[in-house]
Amino acid sequence: MAEEKKKKPRRKPVRNSPLGKSGLMRFSRARMYEKRAVFKRISKKPPVPEKRKPKQRYISKPIGGDKNGKRRRILKRKPVSAVPKLYSVVRRRPHKELAPKKLFKNHQRKLKPSLTPGTIVITLAGLHRGKRCVFLKQLKSGLLLVTGPLKLNGCPLRRINQIYVIGTKTKLDLGGFRVPKRLNDDYFRRVKAKKQKKNEADIFAVKKERYKVSEIRKRDQAKVDKAIFAAIKKRDDKREICGYLATPWGLQKGQFPHEMVF
Numbered sequence: 001m002a003e004e005k006k007k008k009p010r011r012k013p014v015r016n017s018p019l020g021k022s023g024l025m026r027f028s029r030a031r032m033y034e035k036r037a038v039f040k041r042i043s044k045k046p047p048v049p050e051k052r053k054p055k056q057r058y059i060s061k062p063i064g065g066d067k068n069g070k071r072r073r074i075l076k077r078k079p080v081s082a083v084p085k086l087y088s089v090v091r092r093r094p095h096k097e098l099a100p101k102k103l104f105k106n107h108q109r110k111l112k113p114s115l116t117p118g119t120i121v122i123t124l125a126g127l128h129r130g131k132r133c134v135f136l137k138q139l140k141s142g143l144l145l146v147t148g149p150l151k152l153n154g155c156p157l158r159r160i161n162q163i164y165v166i167g168t169k170t171k172l173d174l175g176g177f178r179v180p181k182r183l184n185d186d187y188f189r190r191v192k193a194k195k196q197k198k199n200e201a202d203i204f205a206v207k208k209e210r211y212k213v214s215e216i217r218k219r220d221q222a223k224v225d226k227a228i229f230a231a232i233k234k235r236d237d238k239r240e241i242c243g244y245l246a247t248p249w250g251l252q253k254g255q256f257p258h259e260m261v262f
Contacts, residue, residue, distance in 0.1 A: 059076050118173060120244070144161070147225070177227040180220060
């Protein structure tokens with residue numbers, strides 16, 4: 001008898017094979033998972049419910065007294081941290097941080113470029129309006145310190161706002177003269193008299209005190225005027241300057257200040 005042919009073992013069918021030498025498989029992993037029905041063979045255990053501990057709603061506390069039962073059950077309260085906070089439903093705009101307030105006395109005071117110590121200015125307001133004065137310096141409050149001098153036009157040391165002043169091109173060279181430091185805003189502040197009560201004195205007996213110039217002001221005025229007259233004497237046109245300062249300024253018919261050169 002012929003030799004019986006040996007039976008070769010049957011190969012299992014290959015469900016997925018590579019496509020050439022690219023390394024890519026014919027079916028994806030998700031497709032093979034569906035073909036093999038792996039989801040049917042995975043045993044799913046039913047979820048075991050967790051046993052919750054019963055919440056303790058009451059607390060037993062000892063109580064004194066023979067007839068009170070010694071202990072009592074009290075309802076347990078939630079801690080403050082567990083209570084939900086209440087928030088406003090209305091949306092508010094975020095508060096912007098404002099810049100620190102700047103006081104008016106601390107504002108930066110600017111000065112007209114035409115005003116320098118020794119400049120002759122024309123005053124436009126106040127008791128001495130229309131007079132030509134000499135500008136000395138700018139005080140901390142921003143006001144200008146001016147003077148006549150007093151002997152020429154009767155204008156003493158006074159303060160005036162620079163918006164009521166016209167600066168001219170005429171200037172005096174004061175040299176190394178420095179205005180005393182005590183000539184500041186407090187120097188010109190008047191001391192108000194205290195009001196008397198009705199019961200203290202008779203209303204008709206009160207007399208208004210007239211303002212009197214102090215000796216300190218007189219000395220300071222003389223010192224400043226001396227420096228101004230010394231600057232005038234150095235000039236060749238000293239007579240014209242003295243007449244210029246003594247003459248009041250004004251407008252006549254057909255004259256306009258914005259068309260004039262001072």
